[in-house]
Amino acid sequence: MKNNIDYSLYLVTDREVIGNRNIISCVEEALIGGVTIVQIREKNTSTKNFYNIAIKIKEVTDKYKVPLIINDRLDIALAINADGLHVGQSDMPTxxxxxxxxPDKILGVSAATMEEALKAQRDGADYIGVGAVFPTSNKNDARIVSLDLLRNIKKEVKIPVVAIGGINQRNIVKAMETGVDGVAVISAILSKENIADAARNLKKKWQPYHL
Amino acid sequence: MKNNIDYSLYLVTDREVIGNRNIISCVEEALIGGVTIVQIREKNTSTKNFYNIAIKIKEVTDKYKVPLIINDRLDIALAINADGLHVGQSDMPTxxxxxxxxPDKILGVSAATMEEALKAQRDGADYIGVGAVFPTSNKNDARIVSLDLLRNIKKEVKIPVVAIGGINQRNIVKAMETGVDGVAVISAILSKENIADAARNLKKKWQPYHL
Ligand code: NI
Known part of the structure; x- marks a missing residue:
């Protein structure tokens, strides 16, 4: 599973953008639309609730044969036997x-500087998430990474690079032109009324850049 | 380590009650005063910060040869090789x-009813924390457990029982008279100016009840 991961359309969850819809159904719609990997990000919820949501999403991602990554919480990743974990700079050391x-699970690390990117690679990351490439309201503490820096990071590191932060239908091409292996999206999929179509349309824009 | 744990004076941390003092020093003072086991409870902090605090407290509890328990977060417990984990009813299933x-680590479970206590024992808990036995401001969601129920739970379960919730110098004897194996204390130690003396004075009250 760990090799040849398709990072191209990387969905990160956020229950705050889905309104009163069910997160499990929303993730399934995104999978139908073609997202290639899913990360569950839950902040400010109980461990029990995170665990229960993650178990249910794992059933769906398994059904679509797409890897499931847990944000921050190694305990949840271990408990539900997720395919991997994603940690940020304020989480546990890589x-x-x-x-x-x-060694067999996917480990992703957030980076916003060249130094963080190289350190993540050195410390055992399988891929890095670099951003925020565009301004975003999803993560209050997000630092901005220029497209030039994103391009340079992609040139320097050997592991896959996923661009994240404010990516949507209008700017996705700019992010992909830097040569990254994938783009991570939250609102541009999950806040839409038709989630499957939103994923499909992003995927269409991305096709010409796919090696 | 796991057998013959001394639960008699069980310190649970809360950085909100120590003012601008350092939590590591406060725990060390409590250990000097005689607390027999320490649980780190951190809510609303980053994983990285929890991890850093826990690593430093582990050095201190090791020095005093007292077991260190982590509240809720299995990831932190594993990462710092804590002596055990304590989970509540809104954490991961026991x-x-x-x-x-x-099997070798201490697992504690919070219970506020006889049913929860028996289930915790069945599901693999090494001890249960029962409370809140007195009203408390530390845990907003705390349910009240009468001293009669505490006594009955202690009679029914085979694993050690620790009373928790609002226990202080004035009411500690009432809690101990129920036959419990220990009392868990937060503010009655950590909010005091002289933490070591506060622990010592609670321990003195507890001596006549110690088998
Ligand atoms: Ni003893």
């Missing part, structure tokens, strides 16, 4: 997480 | 946690 997660 | 934690 090398500690890699040791607990084992 | 049997899931036991499997990930392994």
């Amino acid at each position: 090398e500690v997480v890699r040791q607990l997660l084992g | 049997e899931v946690v036991r499997q990930l934690l392994g």
Whole structure:
């Protein structure tokens, strides 16, 4: 599973943007629309609730044979046997997480500078998420990464690079032109009325750039 | 380590009650005063910060040869090789946690009813924390457990029972008279100016009840 991961259309969840819809159904619609990997991000909820949501989403991602990544919480990743974990700069240190997660799980690390990107690679990351490439309201603490820096990071690191932050239908081409392996999207899919179509349309824009 | 744990004076941390003092020093003072086991409870902080605090407290509890328990977060417990984990009713299910934690680590479970207490025992808990036995401002969602129910739970379950919730110098004897194996304390130690003395004075009150 771990090799040849398709990072091209990377969905990150956020229950705050889906209104009163069910997150499990929303993720399934996004899978129908063609997202290639899913990350569950839950902040400010109980461990029990996170665990229950993650177990249900895992059933759906397994059905569509798409890898499921857990944001921040190694305990949840282990408990539901997720395909991987994604950590940010305010989460557990990458090398500690890699040791607990084992060599076979996907480990992603957020980076906003060249230094963070190279350190993540050194410390055992399988891919890095670089952003925010465009201004975003999803993550209050997001630092902005220029498209030039994104391009340079992609040139320097050997592991896959996923661009994240404010990516939508209008700017996705700019992000992809930097040569990244994928783009991570939240609102541009999950806030839409027709989630499957939103994913499909992003995927269409992305096709010409896919090697 | 796991057998013959001394639960008698069980310190639960809360950085909100220590003012501008350092949590590591406060825990060390409590250990000097005689607390027999320490649980780190952190809510609303980053994983990285929780991890950093826990690593430093582990050095101190190791120095005093006192077990260190992590509240809720199995990831932190595994990462710092804590002596155990304590889960509440809104955390990960007990049997899931036991499997990930392994048989050798201490697993504590919060219970506020006889049913929860018996289920915790069945699901693999090593001890239960029962409360809140007195009204408390530390945990907003705390349900009240009468001293009669506490006494009955202690009679019914075979694993150690620790009373928690609003226990202080004035009411500690009432809690101990129920036959519990220990009392858990937050503010009655950590909010005091002289933390070591506060722990010592609680321990003195507790001596006549110690088997
Ligand atoms: Ni003893």
